[in-house]
Amino acid sequence: KQEVTQIPAALSVPEGENLVLNCSFTDSAIYNLQWFRQDPGKGLTSLLLIQSSQREQTSGRLNASLDKSSGRSTLYIAASQPGDSATYLCAVNSGNTPLVFGKGTRLSVIA
Amino acid sequence: GAVVSQHPSWVICKSGTSVKIECRSLDFQATTMFWYRQFPKQSLMLMATSNEGSKATYEQGVEKDKFLINHASLTLSTLTVTSAHPEDSSFYICSAIDFLFSGELFFGEGSRLTVL
Numbered sequence: 203k204q205e206v207t208q209i210p211a212a213l214s215v216p217e218g219e220n221l222v223l224n225c226s227f228t229d230s231a232i233y234n235l236q237w238f239r240q241d242p243g244k245g246l247t248s249l250l251l252i253q254s255s256q257r258e259q260t261s262g263r264l265n266a267s268l269d270k271s272s273g274r275s276t277l278y279i280a281a282s283q284p285g286d287s288a289t290y291l292c293a294v295n296s297g298n299t300p301l302v303f304g305k306g307t308r309l310s311v312i313a
Numbered sequence: 314g315a316v317v318s319q320h321p322s323w324v325i326c327k328s329g330t331s332v333k334i335e336c337r338s339l340d341f342q343a344t345t346m347f348w349y350r351q352f353p354k355q356s357l358m359l360m361a362t363s364n365e366g367s368k369a370t371y372e373q374g375v376e377k378d379k380f381l382i383n384h385a386s387l388t389l390s391t392l393t394v395t396s397a398h399p400e401d402s403s404f405y406i407c408s409a410i411d412f413l414f415s416g417e418l419f420f421g422e423g424s425r426l427t428v429l
Contacts (some may be wrong), residue, residue, distance in 0.1 A: 234417075236417065236418060238420070243404070243423075243425065244422060244423060245319065245406050245420045245421050245422040245423040246357075246406065246408075246420035247420070248417060248418065248419060248420070251417045291356065291357075293418070295418070300347055300359050300362055301347070301359075301408075301418055303356050303357050304356065305355070305356040306356055
């Protein structure tokens with residue numbers, strides 16, 4: 203059974219810092235991995251999707267990497283801003299089963 | 314990117330009534346949609362997988378007679394909370410996979426249900 207773990211559970215940083223969010227999964231046989239952002243009381247916004255054959259994806263200040271063999275993914279946020287404050291979720295798609303989500307990392311960027 | 318629309322965003326109802334939540338994929342066909350439930354400060358809990366033209370697949374512990382799911386077309390799935398009770402108050406989120414292109418999952422904005 204696939205399990206997804208996100209570390210840390212919460213993170214508070216000053217504005218401008220670069221930061222890394224971690225996601226690990228137990229079964230490396232995945233189809234893709236997706237990073238989402240959730241603002242309080244809102245749905246999820248897809249940030250980056252990494253297919254199993256890819257090593258990383260970039261979008262603006264965000265960079266997500268995937269090491270399938272070790273069951274790890276990281277989300278790197280450069281030059282953090284207060285508007286980046288949200289909960290970040292990673293989710294693993296193993297193909298025939300629904301996505302498995304981590305519990306998320308709650309990020310606060312302080313101005 | 315693809316858009317998934319969910320309606321209503323907020324609903325308050327009396328105990329014992331039924332509430333219907335709609336989930337639409339606006340610019341792609343979704344043969345499969347997922348319904349999640351989220352309690353405050355917790356991650357998403359998958360309730361059921363909705364398949365177009367067939368019965369939904371419910372996760373263990375989710376009452377199928379309580380949470381009725383209908384996936385009548387390739388762009389619409391509905392979740393009906395029947396005989397709602399205060400403990401059903403939660404944030405319900407739907408999602409759909411764009412299988413045709415990337416396999417990326419897109420989420421609706423969520424529906425907050427409060428049962429009085």
